[in-house]
Amino acid sequence: MPSKMKTTLLTLAALFAAAQAWIVNEGTKCFLYPESLTHFNLPVDDTESIQKAFELCGTNGTVIFTKYTFHVASVIKTLDLINCDVELHGDIVFSTNVPYWLSHSINVGLQNQSTAWLIGGTNVSFVGRGGLIDGNGQTWYDENRDNSNQPGRPITITFFNSTNLFVDGLSIIQPQFWAIFVSYSQNVTMNNIYVNATTNSNYGIVNTDGADTWNSRDIVMRNWTVQNGDDCIAAKGNTTNLYVQNVTCHGGSGLTIGSVGQYPLTPDYDENILFEDITILGSMDGTYIKTWQGVNVDDTGNGGAGGGGSGLVRNITFRRIHMEDVALPIQITQCIYTESGSDICDTSRMQIRDVTFEDISGTSRYNIAASLHCASLHPCPDVFFKNVSIKSINETLGLPLYNTPLQHEVFQCANIVNQNSTSGIPCNHWAPGDFGQGVSANVR
Ligand SMILES: *[C@@H]1O[C@H](CO)[C@@H](O)[C@H](O)[C@H]1NC(C)=O
Ligand SMILES: *[C@@H]1O[C@H](CO)[C@@H](O)[C@H](O)[C@H]1NC(C)=O
Ligand SMILES: *[C@@H]1O[C@H](CO)[C@@H](O)[C@H](O)[C@H]1NC(C)=O
Ligand SMILES: *[C@@H]1O[C@H](CO)[C@@H](O)[C@H](O)[C@H]1NC(C)=O
Ligand SMILES: *[C@@H]1O[C@H](CO)[C@@H](O)[C@H](O)[C@H]1NC(C)=O
Ligand SMILES: *[C@@H]1O[C@H](CO)[C@@H](O)[C@H](O)[C@H]1NC(C)=O
Ligand SMILES: *[C@@H]1O[C@H](CO)[C@@H](O)[C@H](O)[C@H]1NC(C)=O
Ligand SMILES: *[C@@H]1O[C@H](CO)[C@@H](O)[C@H](O)[C@H]1NC(C)=O
Ligand SMILES: *[C@@H]1O[C@H](CO)[C@@H](O)[C@H](O)[C@H]1NC(C)=O
Ligand SMILES: *[C@@H]1O[C@H](CO)[C@@H](O)[C@H](O)[C@H]1NC(C)=O
Numbered sequence: 508m509p510s511k512m513k514t515t516l517l518t519l520a521a522l523f524a525a526a527q528a529w530i531v532n533e534g535t536k537c538f539l540y541p542e543s544l545t546h547f548n549l550p551v552d553d554t555e556s557i558q559k560a561f562e563l564c565g566t567n568g569t570v571i572f573t574k575y576t577f578h579v580a581s582v583i584k585t586l587d588l589i590n591c592d593v594e595l596h597g598d599i600v601f602s603t604n605v606p607y608w609l610s611h612s613i614n615v616g617l618q619n620q621s622t623a624w625l626i627g628g629t630n631v632s633f634v635g636r637g638g639l640i641d642g643n644g645q646t647w648y649d650e651n652r653d654n655s656n657q658p659g660r661p662i663t664i665t666f667f668n669s670t671n672l673f674v675d676g677l678s679i680i681q682p683q684f685w686a687i688f689v690s691y692s693q694n695v696t697m698n699n700i701y702v703n704a705t706t707n708s709n710y711g712i713v714n715t716d717g718a719d720t721w722n723s724r725d726i727v728m729r730n731w732t733v734q735n736g737d738d739c740i741a742a743k744g745n746t747t748n749l750y751v752q753n754v755t756c757h758g759g760s761g762l763t764i765g766s767v768g769q770y771p772l773t774p775d776y777d778e779n780i781l782f783e784d785i786t787i788l789g790s791m792d793g794t795y796i797k798t799w800q801g802v803n804v805d806d807t808g809n810g811g812a813g814g815g816g817s818g819l820v821r822n823i824t825f826r827r828i829h830m831e832d833v834a835l836p837i838q839i840t841q842c843i844y845t846e847s848g849s850d851i852c853d854t855s856r857m858q859i860r861d862v863t864f865e866d867i868s869g870t871s872r873y874n875i876a877a878s879l880h881c882a883s884l885h886p887c888p889d890v891f892f893k894n895v896s897i898k899s900i901n902e903t904l905g906l907p908l909y910n911t912p913l914q915h916e917v918f919q920c921a922n923i924v925n926q927n928s929t930s931g932i933p934c935n936h937w938a939p940g941d942f943g944q945g946v947s948a949n950v951r
């Protein structure tokens with residue numbers, strides 16, 4: 508924006524400030540300015556102005572976060588927007604008042620998770636124009652002390668109940684928890700997204716998923732870069748018709764279907780999902796499908812209580828995936844959170860079928876490329892490997908693998924209906940049902 512125009516707007520803004528905080532409302536456009544500009548740069552909460560701007564311009568209008576830093580110390584709820592464009596020229600920074608967020612984050616209906624910003628409507632666009640969202644996550648990484656899901660720890664932004672949603676150029680740094688959640692939405696396009704959770708302390712960045720989808724359909728995600736400490740992109744229950752293309756995942760735990768089958772009363776259906784042209788670097792997992800076991804247990808040590816849910820995972824394709832230094836490149840498990848020697852791992856009520864891994868290349872951190880265990884109660888038909896070539900880093904360097912007699916790459920299988928016939932999977936080992944998602948040594 509030309510500086511002269513900016514000055515005019517600022518003058519206008521100053522005039523309007525008393526009456527309606529920091530919104531300059533020009534016709535269908537609402538220009539937002541942060542309170543800090545009139546408060547000696549102090550981080551005064553801008554939530555009220557933001558809410559007001561969406562009230563004024565949330566229908567047939569444009570909400571413009573101008574090129575300043577906005578402070579958000581309260582939950583934001585901007586729903587039922589209609590034909591609304593949101594432009595992010597400046598930065599939105601969330602406060603670190605942990606007790607406030609733990610008691611005020613908005614529940615999103617899945618796993619008792621909650622969010623700091625719930626946004627949605629019909630024909631909504633949210634476009635980054637040089638600005639970003641900063642979740643100030645270091646505080647959360649430190650206070651959570653490497654523990655798992657923490658009730659009330661907020662998802663940065665949740666797109667909810669939306670039809671025809673277009674998100675472009677959104678950057679989220681230091682998300683408090685999951686960065687992006689998409690729920691109860693359809694026809695969602697999210698392109699050119701950047702998520703980066705990095706810790707500078709001894710505590711890790713657990714649960715900083717890039718994006719999770721749930722109860723949503725017809726979703727396209729292209730051109731993403733994610734650096735984080737959990738799922739890069741995860742299709743949770745009732746994700747249908749998801750297309751993900753051109754994503755680079757750094758660290759974290761890769762591309763995920765699930766976890767699904769957590770709740771006995773609500774079946775999960777994940778169908779028609781395609782990931783392609785993806786690079787996965789230094790991650791714990793690469794491409795995987797994870798369901799809970801069929802018995803409901805209170806396994807609070809990992810992911811909360813659950814299991815016993817039914818449903819279907821069908822028509823899933825991972826194509827043109829390149830991995831480097833991934834601990835567990837390919838996995839199907841039906842007992843994701845019941846690790847180390849459980850006898851209930853073959854009980855899953857979820858059916859998995861029609862899964863293709865195609866043109867998968869690169870290196871594994873250990874001697875294992877794939878662990879595919881379908882529950883004996885529900886063997887998986889039509890699982891295919893086409894041109895899958897993964898070698899351990901040591902094999903590529905001509906070095907032996909430490910502390911294992913298995914010096915060849917392990918592809919372990921169990922209960923894949925076509926594993927000995929059409930699958931193309933070079934099964935050379937038995938896959939235990941309780942093989943976890945966290946691999947930290949060579950298979951022996
Ligand atoms: C918004 O625009 C639509 C289509 O142009 C129109 O039908 C509707 O009345 C408008 N709504 C408001 C509140 O102006
Ligand atoms: C949403 O956009 C579509 C296509 O432009 C339009 O037909 C429809 O009326 C819009 N919906 C609303 C609620 O304005
Ligand atoms: C659900 O989350 C709320 C906070 O968001 C917390 O007070 C409550 O204890 C949680 N419930 C369970 C069962 O974890
Ligand atoms: C979802 O959006 C529709 C309009 O598309 C609205 O009528 C309904 O109230 C919204 N539901 C919730 C729970 O917000
Ligand atoms: C889907 O949403 C896009 C905006 O991302 C819109 O242009 C398109 O018209 C929508 N498609 C349908 C079928 O409404
Ligand atoms: C993520 O942020 C860290 C710290 O700022 C930086 O070193 C790293 O390069 C970033 N990662 C990506 C993929 O941009
Ligand atoms: C993906 O990024 C490339 C390079 O910046 C760009 O040309 C292309 O338009 C982007 N695709 C989408 C869908 O935005
Ligand atoms: C893929 O997405 C990245 C951004 O994550 C972009 O820089 C790159 O140009 C895209 N590649 C293509 C071929 O569109
Ligand atoms: C998924 O959709 C089915 C209906 O298609 C519904 O019965 C079930 O409750 C949904 N699951 C969740 C977790 O909402
Ligand atoms: C499988 O999913 C793809 C999209 O990834 C879709 O084009 C195709 O029609 C689906 N096939 C079936 C049989 O549902």
Ligand SMILES: *[C@@H]1O[C@H](CO)[C@@H](O)[C@H](O)[C@H]1NC(C)=O
Pocket residue numbers: 872873874901906907908909910949
């Ligand atoms: C790879 O070889 C190095 C050097 O011999 C060894 O220290 C390391 O443990 C090996 N890595 C694995 C995964 O076995």
Ligand SMILES: *[C@@H]1O[C@H](CO)[C@@H](O)[C@H](O)[C@H]1NC(C)=O
Pocket residue numbers: 922923924925926927
């Ligand atoms: C595949 O062959 C192995 C080894 O002979 C056998 O243990 C396994 O039961 C067979 N699996 C299937 C699904 O046929």
